Amino acid sequence: MNTPPATQAAYVRQTPVAQLPPPASQSGIVGWLRANVFSSVLNVVLTLLSLGLIALVVPPLLDFMIIDATWTGNDREACLASAERPVAGACWPFIWERLAYFTYGFYPVAQRWRVDVFFVLLAVGIVWLLAPRAKARLWGALYFFVVMPLLSYILLLGWPRYGLPYVPTTLWGGMLVTVVVSAIGIVFSLPIGVVLALGRRSKMPLVRLFSVIFIEFVRGVPLITVLFMASVMLPLFVPDAWTPDKLLRALIGVALFASAYMAEVVRAGLQAVPRGQYEGAMAIGLSYRQMMALVILPQALRTTIPNIVNSYIALFKDTTLVFIVGIFDFLRTIEAARVDPKWATPVTSTTGYVFAGMVYFFFCYLMSRYAHDMERRLATDHRRRRKRGRR
Amino acid sequence: MKGPKAGERKRIFGGFVRRGAGRAARLEPAWSDSSARPAVEMIGVHKWFGDFHVLRDINLKVERGERIVICGPSGSGKSTMIRCINALEEHQRGTILVDGTQLTADLRRIDEVRRDVGMVFQHFNLFPHLTVMENLTLAPIWVRQTPKAEAEEMAMHFLRRVKIPEQAQKYPGQLSGGQQQRVAIARALCMSPKLMLFDEPTSALDPEMVKEVLDTMVQLAEDGMTMLVVTHEMGFARQVADRVVFMDEGQIVEVNTPADFFANPQHERTKLFLSQILY
Numbered sequence: 001m002n003t004p005p006a007t008q009a010a011y012v013r014q015t016p017v018a019q020l021p022p023p024a025s026q027s028g029i030v031g032w033l034r035a036n037v038f039s040s041v042l043n044v045v046l047t048l049l050s051l052g053l054i055a056l057v058v059p060p061l062l063d064f065m066i067i068d069a070t071w072t073g074n075d076r077e078a079c080l081a082s083a084e085r086p087v088a089g090a091c092w093p094f095i096w097e098r099l100a101y102f103t104y105g106f107y108p109v110a111q112r113w114r115v116d117v118f119f120v121l122l123a124v125g126i127v128w129l130l131a132p133r134a135k136a137r138l139w140g141a142l143y144f145f146v147v148m149p150l151l152s153y154i155l156l157l158g159w160p161r162y163g164l165p166y167v168p169t170t171l172w173g174g175m176l177v178t179v180v181v182s183a184i185g186i187v188f189s190l191p192i193g194v195v196l197a198l199g200r201r202s203k204m205p206l207v208r209l210f211s212v213i214f215i216e217f218v219r220g221v222p223l224i225t226v227l228f229m230a231s232v233m234l235p236l237f238v239p240d241a242w243t244p245d246k247l248l249r250a251l252i253g254v255a256l257f258a259s260a261y262m263a264e265v266v267r268a269g270l271q272a273v274p275r276g277q278y279e280g281a282m283a284i285g286l287s288y289r290q291m292m293a294l295v296i297l298p299q300a301l302r303t304t305i306p307n308i309v310n311s312y313i314a315l316f317k318d319t320t321l322v323f324i325v326g327i328f329d330f331l332r333t334i335e336a337a338r339v340d341p342k343w344a345t346p347v348t349s350t351t352g353y354v355f356a357g358m359v360y361f362f363f364c365y366l367m368s369r370y371a372h373d374m375e376r377r378l379a380t381d382h383r384r385r386r387k388r389g390r391r
Numbered sequence: 392m393k394g395p396k397a398g399e400r401k402r403i404f405g406g407f408v409r410r411g412a413g414r415a416a417r418l419e420p421a422w423s424d425s426s427a428r429p430a431v432e433m434i435g436v437h438k439w440f441g442d443f444h445v446l447r448d449i450n451l452k453v454e455r456g457e458r459i460v461i462c463g464p465s466g467s468g469k470s471t472m473i474r475c476i477n478a479l480e481e482h483q484r485g486t487i488l489v490d491g492t493q494l495t496a497d498l499r500r501i502d503e504v505r506r507d508v509g510m511v512f513q514h515f516n517l518f519p520h521l522t523v524m525e526n527l528t529l530a531p532i533w534v535r536q537t538p539k540a541e542a543e544e545m546a547m548h549f550l551r552r553v554k555i556p557e558q559a560q561k562y563p564g565q566l567s568g569g570q571q572q573r574v575a576i577a578r579a580l581c582m583s584p585k586l587m588l589f590d591e592p593t594s595a596l597d598p599e600m601v602k603e604v605l606d607t608m609v610q611l612a613e614d615g616m617t618m619l620v621v622t623h624e625m626g627f628a629r630q631v632a633d634r635v636v637f638m639d640e641g642q643i644v645e646v647n648t649p650a651d652f653f654a655n656p657q658h659e660r661t662k663l664f665l666s667q668i669l670y
Contacts (some may be wrong), residue, residue, distance in 0.1 A: 031476030259482065274517075276512060276514050276516040277518065279512065280517070281480060281518075282477075282507070283477055283479065283505060283512075283531055283579075284509075284534070284578065284579070285505040285582060286533065286534060286536045287502055287534075290533050294529060294533065295529075298520050299518075302520065357515060
C-alpha cells in the first residue's frame with residue numbers, strides 16, 4: 001500500500017490465489033501426535049507418565065481377570081490355589097452361579113420372568129425415547145411416563161385376582177432394585193428440579209422461599225440421613241397402617257434428594273440463557289409458561305446436558321446407599337454372596353467387587369457416551385454460529 | 392436527495408421544541424383531527440433505574456401510520472423509552488396508552504399489548520434452537536392459535552418480503568447478521584402488529600449488511616406501518632421519518648420534521664449533536 005508513488009501508486013490483484021491443502025505436519029497421524037501428545041514439554045512428561053501408569057496397572061489386572069482366572073467349577077475347591085496352580089485369579093464360576101441372585105435378589109424363582117419382562121419394557125421405553133431416529137416420540141413419552149410405570153407396577157408387585165401372585169418389595173433385590181431406584185430418581189428428579197429452579201428464580205416471595213429452603217435443606221443433609229429419616233423415623237411418628245412401603249419411602253427420599261441437586265444444575269442453565277432470549281420471547285407475546293417451555297428451557301437444558309448427566313451418574317452410584325436401610329440393591333447382593341461358605345476363597349471378594357465395578361462402569365459409561373452424542377447432535381447450530389456469525 | 396415521496400407526506404406539520412429542560416410540555420400535533428385513536432400516547436412518563444432518573448417527563452403521541460425516528464447520544468434513554476411501550480421496561484409514573492389500552496401491572500393486558508406490538512432488537516434475539524421457519528411460526532401458533540399450515544404459509548410470505556425465503560429451514564446461527572435481522576423483522580410481522588418498534592436494528596451489523604436491513608424497513612414504511620425507530624442512521628431518518636425525536640439525558644429535547652431537524656435545528660443540544668455525528 002505504502003510503496004513509493006514513483007514506482008507504484010496502487011495495487012490491483014490480477015490473478016486469484018487458489019486454496020491449497022495444509023502442510024503435512026498439520027494433518028494426518030504426525031500432525032495429530034504433535035498437536036495432542038507431544039505438543040509441549042509438560043505434555044511429553046504427562047504422556048510418558050500415563051504410559052508408565054498403564055504398564056503398571058493393566059497387566060496385573062489382565063492376569064487376574066483372564067490369564068489366572070478360574071472359568072468353570074461347582075464350588076470353592078475350583079477357585080483355590082493348588083500345587084499345579086500357584087496363583088489363583090478371579091473366581092468366575094461364583095459369579096455365574098450367583099448371577100440370578102445378583103439380578104433378582106430374593107424374588108421368587110417361579111416369578112422371575114416378570115422381572116425379565118420389566119427389563120424388556122424398560123429397555124423398549126429407553127430406546128424409543130432416546131434413539132436419535134425414533135419415530136412417534138410423543139407416543140414414546142406417553143409409553144415411558146404412563147403406560148410403562150403402570151404395567152411395571154402391576155407386573156413387579158403382582159395382581160392376585162388376575163393370577164399374578166403378590167411379591168412384597170422386601171423380596172426384591174439385586175439389579176432389579178438398583179434399576180428401579182435409579183430409574184425413578186432419574187425420571188422424577190429432572191421435572192421436580194426444573195420446577196424448583198424456576199421457583200427459586202420466581203418473583204413471588206413465598207414460592208422462592210419454599211424453593212430455597214427445600215433446596216438448601218436437602219442439599220445440606222447427607223443422603224444417608226434422608227434415607228434413615230424415611231425408613232426409621234417416619235414409622236415412629238405415623239401409625240403403621242399409614243406407613244408406606246419401605247422401598248417406596250427410599251424411592252421418594254432418593255427422588256427428592258436428586259431433585260434438589262438437579263434444581264441447581266437447571267438454575268445454572270437458566271442463568272446461561274441470555275436476557276435477549278427472554279425479551280425476544282416476551283416481545284412476540286408469549287406468556288410466561290410458553291416462554292419457559294418453548295424458548296428458555298430447551299436452551300437451558302441443552303447447555304446443562306453435561307451437568308445433568310453428571311448428576312445422573314452420581315445418582316446411579318448413590319443408589320447403593322439404600323442398603324443402609326436394609327434394601328438389597330445390586331452391591332448388597334454381592335456383599336451378601338461373597339461371604340457364602342460355599343464359595344469362600346481368598347479371591348471371592350475381589351472377584352465380586354471386580355464384577356460390580358465392571359457392571360457399574362458399563363452403565364455409567366453408557367450414559368456418558370449417550371450424553372456426549374446428544375450434545376454433539378444438538379450443538380450443531382451453536383458451533384456453526386461461533387465459527388461464522390461472529391457478528 | 393429526498394425522493395418524491397417526501398412531498399407526498401404532507402400531513403406532517405408538527406414541530407415541537409423543548410426550551411426549558413425541567414418544564415413539562417404537552418405534545419399536540421398540529422393536525423390532530425383524530426377520529427382514530429393514536430397508536431401510542433405517552434403522558435408524563437417517568438422512569439428510574441435505582442436512583443438514576445432515566446426517563447423524565449416523556450410526552451409523545453404517535454398517530455397511526457406515522458414513522459418516528461428517535462435519536463440522541465448513548466445513555467439518553469431512547470431505548471428505554473421504546474422498551475416501555477411494550478412493557479419490557481416498567482415505567483414508574485405517568486400513563487402509556489398503546490392503541491387505547493393503558494399499560495398497567497396487569498400481566499394479561501401486557502401480553503395483549505405485546506401481541507400487537509412488534510419489536511426488533513439490536514442483537515436480533517432470534518431463538519437459536521429453532522429453525523427460521525419455527526422462529527416465525529412460534530408465536531402465531533402458540534399465541535394466536537393459527538393452524539400450523541396457515542402459519543407457515545404466512546411465514547413464507549413474510550420471508551419472501553424480506554427476500555430470504557430460501558433460508559427457511561436453516562438455523563439462525565447459519566445466517567449472516569443482516570439476514571438474521573431480516574428474519575427478526577419477519578418474525579415480528581408474522582404477528583400482524585399494529586405498531587413496530589426498532590431498537591437500533593443496524594448497530595450490531597457489518598457495514599455491508601446495513602443497507603439490506605434498511606431497505607426492508609423502508610419498504611415496511613412505504614406499506615404504511617406505524618414505526619418507532621431508534622437509530623443512528625440519519626439517512627434513513629431523512630428518507631422515511633415523519634418526525635424526528637431528539638433525546639438527551641432522559642428528556643425529549645426536540646421534535647421536528649426531518650427537513651427542519653437537519654437543516655434548522657432549534658435547541659443548542661441538537662445542534663451540538665448534529666455537528667458531532669454529521670461528518
